[in-house]
Amino acid sequence: xxxxxxPTQYFWPRERTLAFYREAVLWPLDRIHxxxxxxxxxxxxxxxxxxxxxxxxAASGKQIVLSTLALIEAESELGALRRIVENxxxxxxxxxxxxxxxCRQRGIPFVAGPTLNIYNAQALSLLxxxxxxxxxxxxxxxxxxxxxLRTAMAALGHAMPEVEVIAWGRLPLAFSAxxxxxxxxxxxxxxxxxxxxxxxxxxxxxxxEGQRFLRINGIQVQGDEITDLAPEIAELRELGVDALRLxxxxxxxxxxxARFRAALDADTPVARVGASNGYWRAEPGKAGxxxxxx
Amino acid sequence: xxxVCPAGNLPALKAxxxxxxxxxxxxxxxxTNARAFPGLNFSEAELREGVQHAxxxxxxVYVALNTYPDSARVAHWFAAVDHAAELGADxxxxxxMAVLDYAARTHPxxxxxxxxxxxxxxxxxxxxxxxxxxxxRAVLPRVLSIQQVERxxxxxxxxxxxxxxxxxxxxxxxRCQLSSYVTGASPNRHGVCSPARFVRWDEAAxxxxxxxxxxxxIDRFQEHEPAGYPTVCKGRFDxxxxxxxxxxxxxxxxxxxxxxxxxxxxxxALKIEGRQRGAAYVGAVARTWRSAIDRYRANPERWQVxxxxxxxxxxxxxxxxxxxxxxxxxxx
Numbered sequence: 037x038x039x040x041x042x043p044t045q046y047f048w049p050r051e052r053t054l055a056f057y058r059e060a061v062l063w064p065l066d067r068i069h070x071x072x073x074x075x076x077x078x079x080x081x082x083x084x085x086x087x088x089x090x091x092x093x094a095a096s097g098k099q100i101v102l103s104t105l106a107l108i109e110a111e112s113e114l115g116a117l118r119r120i121v122e123n124x125x126x127x128x129x130x131x132x133x134x135x136x137x138x139c140r141q142r143g144i145p146f147v148a149g150p151t152l153n154i155y156n157a158q159a160l161s162l163l164x165x166x167x168x169x170x171x172x173x174x175x176x177x178x179x180x181x182x183x184x185l186r187t188a189m190a191a192l193g194h195a196m197p198e199v200e201v202i203a204w205g206r207l208p209l210a211f212s213a214x215x216x217x218x219x220x221x222x223x224x225x226x227x228x229x230x231x232x233x234x235x236x237x238x239x240x241x242x243x244x245e246g247q248r249f250l251r252i253n254g255i256q257v258q259g260d261e262i263t264d265l266a267p268e269i270a271e272l273r274e275l276g277v278d279a280l281r282l283x284x285x286x287x288x289x290x291x292x293x294a295r296f297r298a299a300l301d302a303d304t305p306v307a308r309v310g311a312s313n314g315y316w317r318a319e320p321g322k323a324g325x326x327x328x329x330x
Numbered sequence: 331x332x333x334v335c336p337a338g339n340l341p342a343l344k345a346x347x348x349x350x351x352x353x354x355x356x357x358x359x360x361x362t363n364a365r366a367f368p369g370l371n372f373s374e375a376e377l378r379e380g381v382q383h384a385x386x387x388x389x390x391v392y393v394a395l396n397t398y399p400d401s402a403r404v405a406h407w408f409a410a411v412d413h414a415a416e417l418g419a420d421x422x423x424x425x426x427m428a429v430l431d432y433a434a435r436t437h438p439x440x441x442x443x444x445x446x447x448x449x450x451x452x453x454x455x456x457x458x459x460x461x462x463x464x465x466x467r468a469v470l471p472r473v474l475s476i477q478q479v480e481r482x483x484x485x486x487x488x489x490x491x492x493x494x495x496x497x498x499x500x501x502x503x504x505r506c507q508l509s510s511y512v513t514g515a516s517p518n519r520h521g522v523c524s525p526a527r528f529v530r531w532d533e534a535a536x537x538x539x540x541x542x543x544x545x546x547x548i549d550r551f552q553e554h555e556p557a558g559y560p561t562v563c564k565g566r567f568d569x570x571x572x573x574x575x576x577x578x579x580x581x582x583x584x585x586x587x588x589x590x591x592x593x594x595x596x597x598x599a600l601k602i603e604g605r606q607r608g609a610a611y612v613g614a615v616a617r618t619w620r621s622a623i624d625r626y627r628a629n630p631e632r633w634q635v636x637x638x639x640x641x642x643x644x645x646x647x648x649x650x651x652x653x654x655x656x657x658x659x660x661x662x
Binding site for chain 1: 398399400401402404425426427428431432449450451452454455457458459462469471472473474475478481500501502504505507508510511512513516518519527528531544545547548549550563566567568569570572573574577578656659660661662
């Protein structure tokens with residue numbers, strides 16, 4: 037099974053980002069995703085910078101994938117998307133149908149990111165016709181849904197594409213036109229001063245009784261818990277999952293990667309370090325909440 | 331511009347039509363649509379009657395089949411497409427590729443509208459859906475500013491429908507998992523957001539009330555403080571030591587003042603949210619928008635918002651408050 041570094045969801049200073057990836061390229065990873073997936077206003081690295089970084093990191097022999105925005109609202113964002121799709125060298129992760137359309141028009145293969153809403157074998161097959169080469173299931177997809185989808189693909193006579201499952205990190209739960217970081221800081225989005233850079237692991241949101249609940253990350257809302265599927269590696273293998281996606285965090289990422297590499301190489305299941313991911317068991321995504329039939 | 335109104339049952343459908351809806355959108359009584367609430371929606375017999383009622387008056391009925399079936403349940407959604415076609419629906423409103431593909435191949439004559447749940451915000455995404463599944467209309471997610479709506483209208487391969495009034499989803503529709511993070515039930519998979527069976531109200535001795543969703547505290551209200559339905563996005567939370575509506579206040583979208591710009595942009599239909607609301611809501615909101623659209627049509631240059639329209643709409647808004655929402659840049 038491969039280890040894959042997902043795109044950084046947060047906004048870090050340029051030098052911090054470059055330093056992070058120059059370290060990451062030395063970690064026992066098979067694949068690294070680069071690019072801005074949350075907010076087009078985050079331009080410490082522009083499209084050209086991300087592509088240049090991809091060129092630099094590719095010399096390591098690791099596969100580099102350029103990931104793209106989940107929500108596209110402006111013409112300028114479509115222009116940047118087009119430049120990424122037409123980069124001529126690196127595989128692109130499509131997180132919106134706009135990217136799928138650009139790849140399809142040009143006959144370019146793509147990775148389907150977790151916000152594309154692929155819930156069944158028929159939809160997956162249609163996107164394979166369009167050029168899908170790898171699939172990152174959305175956060176709601178757990179063990180049972182993946183197993184059913186695999187069976188349904190076989191019944192349709194279609195081969196599964198490579199599957200990469202989110203195995204570490206805060207789950208991306210929602211996207212909005214509104215910037216919740218700007219709202220929390222009482223500033224206008226159009227004049228935000230890029231203040232999300234002050235929160236390199238997002239802004240914690242708790243309930244009124246102090247229970248940790250969500251993370252605000254610009255226009256994105258995440259679950260507060262860092263989910264950890266390392267103890268489920270045997271189940272993931274049995275399902276034919278090809279790669280585990282680890283989402284970057286500001287501190288301690290080298291240790292996270294090393295632990296997953298060791299867990300993949302180990303004969304016995306590893307203990308959980310992060311939170312369990314309820315979605316994986318067809319329960320509420322947040323760990324430890326009661327289960328009622330949906 | 332067509333006025334498209336919600337109906338959660340036959341009385342609401344009849345009220346919408348009586349008060350001027352050009353089209354009514356409805357759902358079956360199961361998880362194939364995004365308002366799969368207990369006691370709501372149409373049996374086949376009711377839908378047959380609703381379609382007859384509408385067609386006899388020259389109006390249309392659209393059937394929402396806008397959830398995302400997983401592999402084990404996809405056949406049920408296909409059967410729902412068949413039922414919609416057999417019952418004489420004028421279009422289906424769908425989001426999911428397998429459903430759209432099945433409808434395009436099996437009932438090519440039945441128009442396919444892309445649901446707001448399809449998350450298509452650009453001409454490129456709309457072109458994909460048009461080329462791939464032959465959609466003839468799309469409903470835009472409630473994330474674009476009015477300027478962005480105008481640009482997408484100009485570049486879209488299909489006519490666009492936009493939300494005009496009703497409860498405001500502030501996340502990109504089809505890409506919000508806040509409900510399933512807390513309850514396991516989601517708009518995409520189960521057609522519900524924060525379902526009522528997970529909601530628990532508790533009243534304290536001082537008259538204050540707390541509301542929880544599957545045990546997670548969404549908000550607390552003083553004795554006479556108005557309290558809204560506890561979706562996660564409209565709760566009050568603690569961010570940096572301050573307690574406030576961190577995501578959104580309980581408020582409704584109201585785009586009435588933008589009606590001329592939406593018309594000039596070429597928007598083909600205005601959509602009213604609220605299949606979960608009763609006939610009184612549907613009738614009052616339909617009547618107000620019918621009047622506003624007709625007045626605009628008769629005299630676009632002299633059109634202005636009438637105070638009576640706004641007060642009629644505010645009376646039916648969540649928390650009696652309305653907002654231009656994402657159409658207005660300052661909201662973002």
